[in-house]
Amino acid sequence: MIIExxxxxxxxxxxxxxxxxxxxLVGAAKGWRGFMAxxxxxxxxxxxxxxxxxxxxxxxxxxxxFSLRLVTMNSHTAKPLIYKISGVWGNHxxxxxxxxxxxxLYAALAAWFGGNLSETLRARVLGVQGxxxxxxxxxxxxxxxxxxxxxxPPLNGEDLNPLLQDPGLAFHPPFLYLGYVGxxxxxSFAVAALIEGRVDAAWGRWVRPWTLVAWMFLTVGxxxxxxxxxxxLGWGGFWFWxxxxxASFMPWLIAAALLHSAIVVEKRESLKSWTILLSIxxxxxxxxxxxxxxxxxxxxxxxxxxxxxxxxxxxxxTGVFMGGALTLYxxxxxxxxxxxxxxxxxxxxxxxxxxxLLAVAAFVVFVGTVWPLLAEMAFGRKLSVGAPFFDAAFTxxxxxxxxxxxxxxxxxxxxARMARVVQPLRGALALSIALGALTWTDQTGQSILAPVxxxxxxxxxxxxxxxxxxxxxxxxxxxxxxRLARLPRADWGKAVAHAGFGITIFGVAALxxxxxxxxxxxxxxETFAFGPYEITxxxxxxxxGPNYDTTMARMEVARDGNPVATLFPEKRFYPVARMxxxxxxxxxxxxxxxxxxxxxxxxxxxxxxxxxIKPFANWVWAGCIVMALGGALSLSDRRHRVAAGxxxxxxxxxxxx
Amino acid sequence: xxxxxxALSVLFAAPAWAVQPDEILADPVLEQRARDLSAGLRCLVxxxxxxxxxxxxxxxxxxxxxxxxxVAGDSDxxxxxxxxxxxxxxxxxxxxxxxxxxxxxxxxxxxxxxGIGVAAVAFSRRRGATRRDAALxxxxxxxxxxxxxx
Numbered sequence: 001m002i003i004e005x006x007x008x009x010x011x012x013x014x015x016x017x018x019x020x021x022x023x024x025l026v027g028a029a030k031g032w033r034g035f036m037a038x039x040x041x042x043x044x045x046x047x048x049x050x051x052x053x054x055x056x057x058x059x060x061x062x063x064x065x066f067s068l069r070l071v072t073m074n075s076h077t078a079k080p081l082i083y084k085i086s087g088v089w090g091n092h093x094x095x096x097x098x099x100x101x102x103x104x105l106y107a108a109l110a111a112w113f114g115g116n117l118s119e120t121l122r123a124r125v126l127g128v129q130g131x132x133x134x135x136x137x138x139x140x141x142x143x144x145x146x147x148x149x150x151x152x153p154p155l156n157g158e159d160l161n162p163l164l165q166d167p168g169l170a171f172h173p174p175f176l177y178l179g180y181v182g183x184x185x186x187x188s189f190a191v192a193a194l195i196e197g198r199v200d201a202a203w204g205r206w207v208r209p210w211t212l213v214a215w216m217f218l219t220v221g222x223x224x225x226x227x228x229x230x231x232x233l234g235w236g237g238f239w240f241w242x243x244x245x246x247a248s249f250m251p252w253l254i255a256a257a258l259l260h261s262a263i264v265v266e267k268r269e270s271l272k273s274w275t276i277l278l279s280i281x282x283x284x285x286x287x288x289x290x291x292x293x294x295x296x297x298x299x300x301x302x303x304x305x306x307x308x309x310x311x312x313x314x315x316x317x318t319g320v321f322m323g324g325a326l327t328l329y330x331x332x333x334x335x336x337x338x339x340x341x342x343x344x345x346x347x348x349x350x351x352x353x354x355x356x357l358l359a360v361a362a363f364v365v366f367v368g369t370v371w372p373l374l375a376e377m378a379f380g381r382k383l384s385v386g387a388p389f390f391d392a393a394f395t396x397x398x399x400x401x402x403x404x405x406x407x408x409x410x411x412x413x414x415x416a417r418m419a420r421v422v423q424p425l426r427g428a429l430a431l432s433i434a435l436g437a438l439t440w441t442d443q444t445g446q447s448i449l450a451p452v453x454x455x456x457x458x459x460x461x462x463x464x465x466x467x468x469x470x471x472x473x474x475x476x477x478x479x480x481x482x483r484l485a486r487l488p489r490a491d492w493g494k495a496v497a498h499a500g501f502g503i504t505i506f507g508v509a510a511l512x513x514x515x516x517x518x519x520x521x522x523x524x525x526e527t528f529a530f531g532p533y534e535i536t537x538x539x540x541x542x543x544x545g546p547n548y549d550t551t552m553a554r555m556e557v558a559r560d561g562n563p564v565a566t567l568f569p570e571k572r573f574y575p576v577a578r579m580x581x582x583x584x585x586x587x588x589x590x591x592x593x594x595x596x597x598x599x600x601x602x603x604x605x606x607x608x609x610x611x612x613i614k615p616f617a618n619w620v621w622a623g624c625i626v627m628a629l630g631g632a633l634s635l636s637d638r639r640h641r642v643a644a645g646x647x648x649x650x651x652x653x654x655x656x657x
Numbered sequence: 658x659x660x661x662x663x664a665l666s667v668l669f670a671a672p673a674w675a676v677q678p679d680e681i682l683a684d685p686v687l688e689q690r691a692r693d694l695s696a697g698l699r700c701l702v703x704x705x706x707x708x709x710x711x712x713x714x715x716x717x718x719x720x721x722x723x724x725x726x727x728v729a730g731d732s733d734x735x736x737x738x739x740x741x742x743x744x745x746x747x748x749x750x751x752x753x754x755x756x757x758x759x760x761x762x763x764x765x766x767x768x769x770x771x772g773i774g775v776a777a778v779a780f781s782r783r784r785g786a787t788r789r790d791a792a793l794x795x796x797x798x799x800x801x802x803x804x805x806x807x
Contacts, residue, residue: 356772364765379757384699386750521678
């Protein structure tokens, strides 16, 4: 019964989405205030219905209701409770429901906090957001219904893919979806502005926080996914240039470009039509991502449901929304007049360069991702595009971006003098080159990657510090401290996010260039030397887990005779899914991770042991977290809070109808 | 033929886990070359994994084939050629820059040039427009003169 209620609520949510689309759009066109006002209750109730529906599905998973097809296919009574809950979105249908829930959440947030938008803009934003909801709820209900029942429920389920039985599943997809779907807000704002034919500084101020929120969540989501792959897949890779990773990376790059161009709209009323285009494309890449993940046209380790019918539906959604928005863009963009003028050396130009580099980088990832498909269809060549291509074709753009960043970030608006901009950065540049040279001499005969990474990373981080020092101005220490404390949070956010970018660059370069590995057969009780460490395979035992059998090794790590860590790498076997997994054991450190994996037993009684030293591995994700923190700081800036405060003030001033 | 026998012999072995201790060549230089080559070769039955990281049996066969060719004295390009002859260019993770693939390789640089070009045109057009706007109309000039005279 409760399952049917959940199913019914899902259908009601679709009806609400239809109302949320039609009423405000018609109302805004005709100037009917009652119709426009219907958007808010429709958005709120759509969200509440979906929340209920999602809770019911979760209930089905927690109580192992095997009359639900989805639960049977993806759960098992012996599965730990946390994976029963996170298993709700560890499959196509459930994750699509989560997607719709988040979509409705964003619409509801825009309805609740959108009081200071003009009435028609708000109605149109909610209407466009509603239209996206209609498309996805229709997709969910008609092609991927999570509430499909089984006539004869089995005694037990088929269990969740063991690779997904990990705390990573609890956080990685929700964060990622909050990011992907959050970009729908920028899209809705762009389309609404095109319908209105007006883009001004207020629009930029409104669209930026939504993009920031989406970008922050996307940053954290991608970092979590990368970290998860690092410890789960058993050899410590953190990025594979897999189509599905690329699907999340393209919107991230475009959102990063959008964040920067929206600043120009907000502060200088320039780059308007470009910003609108980016808003459309950012969500477009989210849609393409959904298509790539769920249609199965590209082979990927993440492949969800590989159903051509779903693929066609998703392609149609992408086509309709992108086609519609881009047509509208073509018709209306010329009406958006830029006000601010700027010289070739100015912060505006630097941000244009940032946008070109980010957008071209996203384009390279896009072409590389779809090329196997295109080459086969158009030229009959069956080929692969993998990591070596992306490393070669993508990296130069990031190098250029990092090289330009500190200069652009400290440049004044409108008109700058290059000599003046470069002067305070000379120290940072000299220090960075010195650090690069040090790195170069420290490593002999290895790749150029690490020194280049070190130069760029320290240049970007020191550049962020110089930016702050500039803002502190002249005077004694207390004056400077007071100025820094009073600096807008957005300026702090900018410096922190840029520093985070530098940290990630260093982590990626150092990890890629310097990691060392050791593969050998070790007998129980044997000690072997690896780098500066002595590693002892002390013991190997078998245990029973809740829904798996495990072979667990006890490995003692020492350095110069002093114990460093005792690690327990595992090899698990999940009997229901008939699938083995490796659970690497990692001793985390600031300067290095020690990463141990146990392999198969050998004929001579020993075990295959793989050990890695991963220098600065954690810097990769720490940098991402710092970037996201920078985003959060910027989001908490007074200007955005003032905007929210103005919303409540304006709402109070409206007389009761 | 020897490679085929080798391949068959391992095909029925237990599931392998990426590079196994028994695969490693005694000569560290050759082994390093084998690792570098493996990182650029696709495991044909996997989803986008290279043979160095893959756990599939076929990946092990390919790793052994690479090492065998290296021990037989092949150069790196010869090893690649050997595998492409047998498995097609699908095995290469770094697509060759020939024929239609030039589109793939040049897409980024071409887009960069186009982007800079568009920005430059927009910039110069904007400049021209503002210069015209910047000139004062006769009334404005008269008012300015009046203000300056005061």
